Amino acid sequence: MTSQTEIRVLEISPPESLDSPEAELFHGGVDVEFAIAKQERGYTDLCPSAEEVLVSLRSQKYYKKIRLAAVAGLAGAPRREDVLGWASIDLPRHDNLHLAEVHVAVRPECRGRGVGTALYSAAEELARDAGRTTILAWSDHRDAPSTRGDDDSGLEAEAILRPPTGIGGVPPDDAPTRFAVRNGFQLEQVGRHSVLPAPIDSEHNSALLSAAEQRANVPETYQLVTWKNRCPDEWLEQFAKLRQKMSTDAPMAGLEIEEEDWDGARIRDEEDRTLAFGRTSYVTAALHVQSGLLAAFTAIETVARSTEFAFQGDTLVIKGHRGNKLGQLVKAVNLARVLTENPGLKRIHTWNAAGNSYMLRVNLDQGYRPEDVEGEWQKRLQESG
Incomplete structure (x- = not known):
């Protein structure tokens, strides 16, 4: 059995190619995520492929991205199978310069051996060295009440750990909960991961669309704008403003996240990266006719590595335009587009704050139906010494 004194934490450098000898450590880290997903979920939809992770690590303009691997043994070049766990540290470069986003993952059979502790300690040290004062982290919980459709309002305090908002909660005895609390994190918000099984009832979606069009007074008050992969130049700066609003208008509870800095160049950078991932992005927006401004948008991404699943991304309706069913409108239109072009889809994943x-x-x-719950955690380093 590996003890904590036999664990090395090494920084992973992005390899020149996935076939090169120096890619062993990199592949070992990616393998960790797949091993966890296969055991805990039974599917690997949410695990980026090695190709996707490499593309992400090569894109460092808006985030400094550091990856660590915990390996067994104190000497020698580590092999892929020697990686016990890995960690990511993402440091925003253009906004939220007080934040570090940290993720720690350990192979299921290697837990309880100090691997996660070694990785987190190294990650926190890197965050401190970078001058960051707040660490954000996330945890997944498969058997929380809302994933089963239960009403958790009557649960006793010992049965569920709630954030200060009192909305949602996570099981206090889950390993991720214990790890977060032990390392000084506070649960600030709970999110929900939901899945839409396909094929869907097209008549039902059409009925949702019709009701939304009537409420939004389409096309007199609002008109629909759609694009695929790249935002048209005429909407680029407006779309950037919507993305900037998304960073603060979505429920954040006590998470110390400041408004992000978005412009057309950042949109183009994200689009280039999405295409490099092998993903296709479908966006539908609602244009307010009188003002000529975009009032809402939604996005779905399909992936090249599978025709079976996709990701429902951000959806935003600008304040002042809410109450007109614009969210339902753009989502119904976009979903119909995606399903028409991707008839083999079996499921679409999405995430929302429990308070939304x-x-x-x-x-x-x-x-959509609840799949699991996500704990959103925060640690203030200046308070933790």
């Missing part, structure tokens, strides 16, 4: 009752209702109406 409007969007959760839109998703439930569209056919």
Whole structure:
């Protein structure tokens, strides 16, 4: 059995190619995520492929991205199978310069041996060295009440750990919960991961669309704008403003996240990276006719490595335009587009804050069902010494 004194934490350098000898450590880290997903979920949809991870690590303009691997043994060149766990440290470069986003993952059979502790200690040290004062982290929980459709409002305190908002909660005895609490994190918000099984009832989606069009007074008050992969130049700066608003208008509870800095150049950088990932992005936006401004948008991404699943990304309705069913409108239109072009889809994944009752209702109406719960954690380093 590996003890903590036999663990080395090494920084992973992006290899020149996935076939090169120096890629062993990199592949070992990616393998960790797949091993966890196969055991805990039974599918690997949410695990980026080695190709996708490499593309991400080569894109460092808006985030400094550091990856660490914990390996067994104190000497020698580590092999792929020697990687026990890995960690990511993402440091925003253009905004939120106080933040570090940290993720730690350990092979299921290697837990309880100090691997996660060694990785987190190294990650926190890197965050401190970078001058960051707040660390954000996330945890997944498969058997929380809301994933089973239960009403958790009557659960005793010892049965669920709630954030200060009192909305949602995570099981206090889950290993990720214990790890976060032990390392000084506070649960600030709970999110929900939901899945839309396909094929969907096209008549039901059409009915949702029709109701939304009537409420939004389409096309007199609002008109629809769609694009694929690249935002048209005429909407680029407006779309950047919507993305910037997304960073603060989505429920954040007590998470110390400041408004992000978005412009057309950042949109283009993200589009280039998405295409390099082998993903196809479908966007539908609502244009307010009188002002000539975009009032809402939603996005779905399909992936090249599989025709079976996709990701429902951000959806935003600008304040002042809410209450007009614009969220339902753009989501129904975009979903129909994606399913028409991707008839083999079997499921679409999405995430929402548990406190975002409007969007959760839109998703439930569209056919999404709870899959698991996400804990959103925060640690203030200046308070932890």
